[in-house]
Amino acid sequence: MKILVIGLNHKTANVELREKLAFPGQKLEDGVFSLKGLPEVREVALLSTCNRVEIYACVGNPVSAADTIKNFLSSFHNIIRNDFETSLYLHAGSDAVRHVFRVASSLDSMIVGEPQILGQLKDVFDFALSKKTTGVLLNKLMKKAISTAKRVRTETRIAENAVSISFAAVELARKIFTDLSGKSFMLLGAGEMAELAARHLMNNGVKEVLVANRTYERGCELAREFNGRPIKFEDFPQELIHTDILICSTGAPSYVLMKDQMTRVMKERKHKPVFIIDITVPRNIDPLINKIENVYLYDVDNLQNVVDTNILERQKEATKAEKIIEEEVEKFNRWVSSLDSVPTIVSLRQKAEEIKDEEFEKFRNKFPEMDEATLKAAGYMATAIMNKLIHPPTAALKEDTEDRDELIAMIKKLYGINGDDNEE
Amino acid sequence: MGIILFELALTFYFAATVISIVEVFKGSKESSQLMLIAAGLGFLIHSASIIYRYATAGHLPITSMHEASSFFAWCVVLIFFLLEYRYKIGIMGSFILPVVFVLMLSSSVLPRGIHPLSPVLQSYWLGVHTLLAFLGNAAFAVAFGIGIMYLLQEHYLKSKRLHGLFQRLPSLQILDEINYRLISVGFPLLTLAIISGALWAERAWGSYWRWDPKEVWSMITWFIYALVLHVRLTAGWRGRRAAILSIIGFSVILFTFFGVNFLLKSLHSFA
Structure with missing residues (x-):
């Protein structure tokens, strides 16, 4: 029984191909059941996101099973094998385990460390559990993938720093203000990036949102969208007195806020800190404003630099994560090999022998007057009972049935054999 | 006995200070915890040494420069731990423990005799x-x-x-x-x-x-x-x-x- 991963992702296939091979909506359920119906596939789970499509399966022979699965993909999606075969990757055994752990820990993601993939993988797991398409091996794999991802997240700083401009803005705001609730925020102008940053700030609970726009009507529209208050564009310097965070995206040909103006504003607001983000190119806010005490002005390039440094930082952390993953793969492999029937039969016999010897010892101590011959006879009897009792499970273990993995797991549980399993 | 306690406290503060400086360049959760443990042990032993000296001298041990520096350091550590408890800012140690260590060091080089009040x-x-x-x-x-x-x-x-x-x-x-x-x-x-x-x-x-x-x-x-x-x-x-x-x-x-x-x-x- 081998674990097999077969799939494609943003690195191996373009969007077009990924779309063709994806399993959206109802197709996911159909796909999983069709896969489960294939004669060579004993357990299966299916992940389909915008960046990757992956099939996790438990198979007897990975080579022929991979072939069958490729044919399935071709017929299910109505696409010729040659069109997608070169974009597929295939991992079996411990390589497959490593791959799943890396995906779960977001080391294989487009942006290393972004946590969405873990949630998606959890959904896959829940879905497979509810539809009963997975068994001992894949269930353990999924559980371990999730716990490995959590370990990576807590033991490295891989997900700590913002890697998009709008998140970087929020992160900076937190280094100035700690808590954004109770802070007021002004959106000057409109624009995609500005609105995205505004949304992130709102999610962090800013108290009040002011919106100023050159055309007042557009401002009102935006204000409604953000549940904020529209103000006249000319009034914005006055309103700055009560504003802690300003995002500027006006697209004006020249500066809309000069240093002298800002100095006066700061005096009026008793030098309470202000965080200004100027998203426009060319810049709309006099860069000299950054020189004023308690004013922190960031333009797009500054934010991009922050993002670039953070991405580098994440890559450094990724090497630490790889070590953790190697450890976990090693542990998983030990568990898999403990699932093999031979060691299970050996430990079952050992366990039985232990019990027999222990009981026989007790018996002998209890009746010290017993002579050698009787003792010998009692010993034979004990051995015979033991052999009879362990014969059926041993025989079952030796048979190569489809559900042997489950059988092994169950026998281990029933007889209290722990093997090399580190169940948390 | 009093000398041993004092030197021991000084040693722990020294260890905590060294860790706190390492922390600046290469910090981790473990080093941060280690720093707090070293400082915490130093603080306990330091408290014991002050109490011991109080008992020996029969008055608050703050009447010589040696005693005063040591007591000053003790108060700083006390406030440091109160803040650490409230705000949990590990890196704070790197900026405060060196001050503690310098105070303790100056205390250790000053004459240590106990004088009658x-x-x-x-x-x-x-x-x-x-x-x-x-x-x-x-x-x-x-x-x-x-x-x-x-x-x-x-x-x-x-x-x-x-x-x-x-x-x-x-x-x-x-x-x-x-x-x-x-x-x-x-x-x-x-x-x-x-x-x-x-x-x-x-x-x-x-x-x-x-x-x-x-x-x-x-x-x-x-x-x-x-x-x-x-x-x-x-x-x-x-x-x-x-x-x-x-x-x-x-x-x-x-x-x-x-x-x-x-x-x-x-x-x-x-x-």
């Missing part, structure tokens, strides 16, 4: 006056460390080079808030220390105020921190300016503490 100090005022003064000054010492942290973090944010300690330093707002709290606790303590000192002086020497250098410099310190609080509340001198003022304030305290005792002739130099 001179008659003028035999009063319950000794406890009241010194405890107030030391706790107040310790709060200012911690505000000094916090002030440096503020300036550093502000520098990162202004220069937009967000490397090094940026991630591990707390936000400017938190640092400013801690600074403000420390000074608004330290200031009334210092005020009461000066008042109790004046009352005691009247009993002991017959006048409230004798223009003794220590008295004068304490007054200067008092004015500095009064100014810090005043301009914050009226003119909004927060953040950077408050940080700088608390650094200046502590420098004056260090001078009052060491300088006055060694350089100037004062009624307060006892050892």
Whole structure:
């Protein structure tokens, strides 16, 4: 029984191909059941996101099973094998385990460390559990993938720093203000990036949102969208007195806020800190404003630099994560090999022998007057009972049935054999 | 016994300081915890050594420079742990424990003999006056460390080079808030220390105020921190300016503490 991963992702296939091979909506359920119906596939789970499509399966022979699965993909999606075969990757055994752990820990993601993939993988797991398409091996794999991802997240700083401009803005705001609730925020102008940053700030609970726009009507529209208050564009310097965070995206040909103006504003607001983000190119806010005490002005390039440094930082952390993953793969492999029937039969016999010897010892101590011959006879009897009792499970273990993995797991549980399993 | 306890505390503080400096360059959760454990053990042993000396001498061990430096360090660690408990800022240790270690080191090189209490100090005022003064000054010492942290973090944010300690330093707002709290606790303590000192002086020497250098410099310190609080509340001198003022304030305290005792002739130099 081998674990097999077969799939494609943003690195191996373009969007077009990924779309063709994806399993959206109802197709996911159909796909999983069709896969489960294939004669060579004993357990299966299916992940389909915008960046990757992956099939996790438990198979007897990975080579022929991979072939069958490729044919399935071709017929299910109505696409010729040659069109997608070169974009597929295939991992079996411990390589497959490593791959799943890396995906779960977001080391294989487009942006290393972004946590969405873990949630998606959890959904896959829940879905497979509810539809009963997975068994001992894949269930353990999924559980371990999730716990490995959590370990990576807590033991490295891989997900700590913002890697998009709008998140970087929020992160900076937190280094100035700690808590954004109770802070007021002004959106000057409109624009995609500005609105995205505004949304992130709102999610962090800013108290009040002011919106100023050159055309007042557009401002009102935006204000409604953000549940904020529209103000006249000319009034914005006055309103700055009560504003802690300003995002500027006006697209004006020249500066809309000069240093002298800002100095006066700061005096009026008793030098309470202000965080200004100027998203426009060319810049709309006099860069000299950054020189004023308690004013922190960031333009797009500054934010991009922050993002670039953070991405580098994440890559450094990724090497630490790889070590953790190697450890976990090693542990998983030990568990898999403990699932093999031979060691299970050996430990079952050992366990039985232990019990027999222990009981026989007790018996002998209890009746010290017993002579050698009787003792010998009692010993034979004990051995015979033991052999009879362990014969059926041993025989079952030796048979190569489809559900042997489950059988092994169950026998281990029933007889209290722990093997090399580190169940948390 | 007393010597062993003192040296042991010094050793633990030294270890904590070394870890806290390593922490600046290569921090991790483990090193941060190790630092707190070392400092915590140092603090417990230090407390034991002070109690032991109290029992041996029969009076509060703050009548020689050796004792005073050591007690000052103890108060700083106490406040450090209170803040750590409330705010959980591991990196704070890197800015405060070195101050503790320097105080302990200077204590360790000063003569350690226990002298009988001179008659003028035999009063319950000794406890009241010194405890107030030391706790107040310790709060200012911690505000000094916090002030440096503020300036550093502000520098990162202004220069937009967000490397090094940026991630591990707390936000400017938190640092400013801690600074403000420390000074608004330290200031009334210092005020009461000066008042109790004046009352005691009247009993002991017959006048409230004798223009003794220590008295004068304490007054200067008092004015500095009064100014810090005043301009914050009226003119909004927060953040950077408050940080700088608390650094200046502590420098004056260090001078009052060491300088006055060694350089100037004062009624307060006892050892």
